[in-house]
Amino acid sequence: MRTFYRITTLLIALMLVVGIAGCAPAQPAGPVTIHILTQDQAGMKPAEIDQIARDFEAMNPDIKVVMEYVGYDAIHDKIVTGMAAKPPAYDASMIDVIWPDEFIKAGYLLDVTSRITPEMKAGIFPSAWNGVTRNGKVYGMPWLMDTKYFMYNKDILQQAGFTEPPKTWEELVDQAKVIKQKGLAEFPIIWSWPQLEGAVCDFTILLFGNGGAFLDANGKPSFNNEKGVQVLTWMKQTIDEGVSNPASITSDENAVEANFLAGKSAFAVNWLFQYSDSNKTDVSQIVGKAAFAPMPVFAAGAAAGIKSSSVDGSSSFGVMATAPYPDQTWKFLVYLTSNEVQTKFSAEMLPIWQADFQGDALTQLLAATPANPVTVPAFLGQFPYANERPTVSYYNEASKALQLALQEALTGVKTPQEALDATATKWLELAK
Amino acid sequence: MQIHPFFSIMTAYSRFLAKRHFSLRQKDAGTAWLLLIPSLVVILGVTLWPVISTFILSFFNAQTGINQVRTFVGFGNYIEMFGDQNFWETIGRTLYFTFASVSLELILGLAIAQLIHSHPWGWKFLRFSLIIPWAVPTIVNGAMWRWIYSADFGALNGLLMQLGLIKHYIPWLTLPNLAMPLVIVADVWHMMPFVALILQAALAGLPVELDEAAAVDGANAWQRFWQIRLPLLRPAILVALIARTVDAFRVFDIVYIITNGGPASKTMTITYLTYLNTFSYGKQGMGAALSFLISFFVLIMAFVYIRILYRPEEN
Numbered sequence: 001m002r003t004f005y006r007i008t009t010l011l012i013a014l015m016l017v018v019g020i021a022g023c024a025p026a027q028p029a030g031p032v033t034i035h036i037l038t039q040d041q042a043g044m045k046p047a048e049i050d051q052i053a054r055d056f057e058a059m060n061p062d063i064k065v066v067m068e069y070v071g072y073d074a075i076h077d078k079i080v081t082g083m084a085a086k087p088p089a090y091d092a093s094m095i096d097v098i099w100p101d102e103f104i105k106a107g108y109l110l111d112v113t114s115r116i117t118p119e120m121k122a123g124i125f126p127s128a129w130n131g132v133t134r135n136g137k138v139y140g141m142p143w144l145m146d147t148k149y150f151m152y153n154k155d156i157l158q159q160a161g162f163t164e165p166p167k168t169w170e171e172l173v174d175q176a177k178v179i180k181q182k183g184l185a186e187f188p189i190i191w192s193w194p195q196l197e198g199a200v201c202d203f204t205i206l207l208f209g210n211g212g213a214f215l216d217a218n219g220k221p222s223f224n225n226e227k228g229v230q231v232l233t234w235m236k237q238t239i240d241e242g243v244s245n246p247a248s249i250t251s252d253e254n255a256v257e258a259n260f261l262a263g264k265s266a267f268a269v270n271w272l273f274q275y276s277d278s279n280k281t282d283v284s285q286i287v288g289k290a291a292f293a294p295m296p297v298f299a300a301g302a303a304a305g306i307k308s309s310s311v312d313g314s315s316s317f318g319v320m321a322t323a324p325y326p327d328q329t330w331k332f333l334v335y336l337t338s339n340e341v342q343t344k345f346s347a348e349m350l351p352i353w354q355a356d357f358q359g360d361a362l363t364q365l366l367a368a369t370p371a372n373p374v375t376v377p378a379f380l381g382q383f384p385y386a387n388e389r390p391t392v393s394y395y396n397e398a399s400k401a402l403q404l405a406l407q408e409a410l411t412g413v414k415t416p417q418e419a420l421d422a423t424a425t426k427w428l429e430l431a432k
Numbered sequence: 433m434q435i436h437p438f439f440s441i442m443t444a445y446s447r448f449l450a451k452r453h454f455s456l457r458q459k460d461a462g463t464a465w466l467l468l469i470p471s472l473v474v475i476l477g478v479t480l481w482p483v484i485s486t487f488i489l490s491f492f493n494a495q496t497g498i499n500q501v502r503t504f505v506g507f508g509n510y511i512e513m514f515g516d517q518n519f520w521e522t523i524g525r526t527l528y529f530t531f532a533s534v535s536l537e538l539i540l541g542l543a544i545a546q547l548i549h550s551h552p553w554g555w556k557f558l559r560f561s562l563i564i565p566w567a568v569p570t571i572v573n574g575a576m577w578r579w580i581y582s583a584d585f586g587a588l589n590g591l592l593m594q595l596g597l598i599k600h601y602i603p604w605l606t607l608p609n610l611a612m613p614l615v616i617v618a619d620v621w622h623m624m625p626f627v628a629l630i631l632q633a634a635l636a637g638l639p640v641e642l643d644e645a646a647a648v649d650g651a652n653a654w655q656r657f658w659q660i661r662l663p664l665l666r667p668a669i670l671v672a673l674i675a676r677t678v679d680a681f682r683v684f685d686i687v688y689i690i691t692n693g694g695p696a697s698k699t700m701t702i703t704y705l706t707y708l709n710t711f712s713y714g715k716q717g718m719g720a721a722l723s724f725l726i727s728f729f730v731l732i733m734a735f736v737y738i739r740i741l742y743r744p745e746e747n
Contacts, residue, residue: 073692077711080496106497106714186600195694247583249606249695259584321498397713407696411608 031057031064034329037078037093040069041253042271042313043144043349049336052345056335063328072096073196073252076396083108083320091323092333095140097131097314098197101393109139110319115330123339127383128352132316140316141333142352146271147310147386148205149378150295151278153286156184156266165267165293168302169209169234172267176243179266187245189267190259193235193410194250195403200389201311202269203406206231208387209297209309215390221427223402224420231298232409232416239410249410261286269295271313272379273348276371292378295385312386347371350379394430401426490721496714509721518697519705523729526701529616530680530733536620537676538669541627546657548628549635559632566625574689577618581605581690605691608698615690615699619683627672634668635661670741677737678730702726 036053040046046069053065068090070078075094082089083106095103103109116138121129128142152165160179166172176188192198203223207213212227222228238244245265247255253270257277260268261284268274277283278290294308301309317333319326335341342351343361347369350356356365357380366372392398405419414422445466454462490509492502513519544562548555565573580587583603592598605611638661646656684703687693693700693708703726710719 077707080711080714083496083498102714106495107499108497195692195697245583245603246606247603250583250603250691255582255584262584264584394713400708400712404697407694411606411696411698413608413696 031062032325032328033064034091035066037068037090039072041072044345048345087324088320091329092317092319095316095318098395105393110321111137113138124352131314140318141337142316144315144349146313147383150293152267153289154291155289168299169296170299185266190245190256190265191248192253192256193248195407199403199406200399204311209301211301211304221424224424229416276347308385310386398427486720492717494717509718522702522705533616533619533680534676537624537627540624544628545631548632562625570685573622574686578690611699630672638664674734677733
């Protein structure tokens with residue numbers, strides 16, 4: 001019996017030792033592995049980024065890159081949960097233009113000011129640097145300069161008897177009614193108005209296109225004034241009249257694309273990637289039929305001199321402040337955002353480098369992919385009219401409140417005025 | 433050679449047992465405790481400690497972030513929550529989801545369990561096929577139902593159109609009063625087999641003699657079900673109800689996938705609200721307080737079930 005106890009106790013001891021030994025931090029043997037989080041939506045496709053990662057690994061055998069792709073709406077929360085671990089789950093992540101303030105306040109982003117070379121500073125568009133710079137410090141590497149575009153189906157417009165796409169939203173409604181009447185599309189326009197960030201992006205486009213703004217000169221909410229209420233009332237009205245697809249209320253940008261590419265809509269508002277996809281025979285039924293036009297504005301906005309209005313959807317890559325291999329991570333990000341790589345993979349996102357849009361480099365860029373002869377002029381024409389959403393540390397909660405207001409008004413739960421007033425009150429509380 | 437401290441401790445313990453004149457019972461108890469130590473460490477580490485730390489966190493204003501300063505606010509988070517109309521609306525919505533989905537799962541589960549128990553032709557296949565919806569991960573189930581309900585490409589619209597019941601595709605998930613029932617249907621499809629299998633196993637274990645005696649005494653099938661089998665099924669129903677109610681009250685993933693809490697927060701449940709506060713808004717203290725309230729509500733519901741259904745004398 002005594003022998004049995006001894007054997008038992010020794011076995012338990014062995015189990016504990018093995019278990020505790022397993023908890024010890026492992027020393028990296030061989031290549032350093034870095035984990036990068038980004039979106040599977042706007043910008044380059046996962047297969048393209050994977051290719052870039054493999055190319056980088058071939059040039060840098062001491063670094064292994066593990067990419068993780070999630071839907072845009074999951075990234076913010078993945079970053080937050082990933083940062084709770086030590087070391088963090090991700091060495092770097094895509095950072096949307098609306099997140100830096102929150103993440104800098106949380107201490108998540110590494111200050112990379114000293115890593116920015118003069119060539120980078122001078123070569124990349126200034127607006128791209130604005131998205132990652134706070135109080136003179138740089139917290140990321142610009143990656144994607146995107147804005148929402150107005151796209152239309154040339155065939156449907158032609159069949160409806162229109163030679164030009166609409167210049168104002170009022171004109172769009174007129175055209176849509178004809179398209180609807182002729183049975184060319186049951187719901188002529190599809191938007192992204194779900195209880196997600198996409199709805200705020202579309203509201204931004206319409207709000208600024210009506211001469212409105214999120215905040216007044218004193219920083220107080222102003223989206224619930226006459227101009228904002230007019231916009232939301234118009235949004236609801238287009239759904240009631242069957243001009244806007246009611247499914248917009250549940251459609252994220254991928255659903256908008258699926259609808260437009262199925263030939264169900266005459267018009268769609270979406271990010272740049274939709275154009276390239278529209279010409280892929282395996283996913284699109286409208287190959288060669290999609291075209292860009294400047295994002296319309298309201299007649300009142302046009303009268304006030306507003307030529308177009310969109311939303312800034314740019315993003316960067318931030319290195320996590322507690323990441324164990326910042327040098328290796330930065331090296332990969334520099335390669336990922338390099339001029340050469342961005343030109344090569346420019347079908348769904350155009351380069352952040354200014355020089356690419358001039359002289360011989362422009363010729364090279366236009367020839368880089370079949371989409372570029374169309375997307376490059378569209379980008380140059382639309383991006384200057386990209387409006388910013390508020391840059392505040394509580395943006396995520398403020399945006400959620402606005403998303404709710406938009407949904408309440410669109411589903412008839414509240415009037416546009418009631419819904420926007422409640423959100424404005426919430427924003428004031430958050431700002432305290 | 434240096435001996436690892438753990439080996440030293442365990443060897444010492446072994447010698448200690450050998451030298452002292454413990455009774456066999458005492459030695460057994462000592463070894464039992466020793467064997468339990470790893471499990472206890474795991475339970476304390478991954479269950480009890482997080483519960484305690486979350487409870488402590490609920491009394492602080494704690495933002496997500498590295499080296500963020502936590503401010504003690506006492507019951508501030510709880511007071512703010514109770515004063516928020518949105519919180520009570522969310523609780524009401526969650527109770528609606530819980531009551532409706534668990535009721536439907538129980539009724540349908542009982543009916544299917546009874547059907548299998550009566551051994552009709554193909555009952556083994558039926559029992560096997562029941563496992564399929566349950567085996568499907570909730571995320572996959574949610575994505576599947578999201579497509580079924582799709583306004584543009586959904587199978588539900590296609591079916592109703594072919595049957596001539598609708599003239600146009602309907603954007604089901606944009607309808608504020610219909611979104612939650614549609615999520616409930618998706619949940620019932622997924623979880624009803626769990627209830628059916630529990631009840632079917634319980635039915636199979638019931639004494640046949642009682643049923644036969646009642647039949648001899650002239651009780652019809654309906655009477656035998658209500659008077660004999662159902663009362664005997666009470667312990668199994670209790671288990672299914674507690675398990676499903678706890679799960680349903682904490683529903684998150686299926687809502688996240690199908691509706692994202694919309695339209696107009698009409699499918700926003702309490703766990704989704706907790707998730708938003710904790711991860712999207714970075715309010716960890718508030719998230720912790722909400723988590724505790726979820727546990728509190730679940731405990732109350734489990735207590736009510738046990739009071740109503742648990743009869744120790746029947747075991």
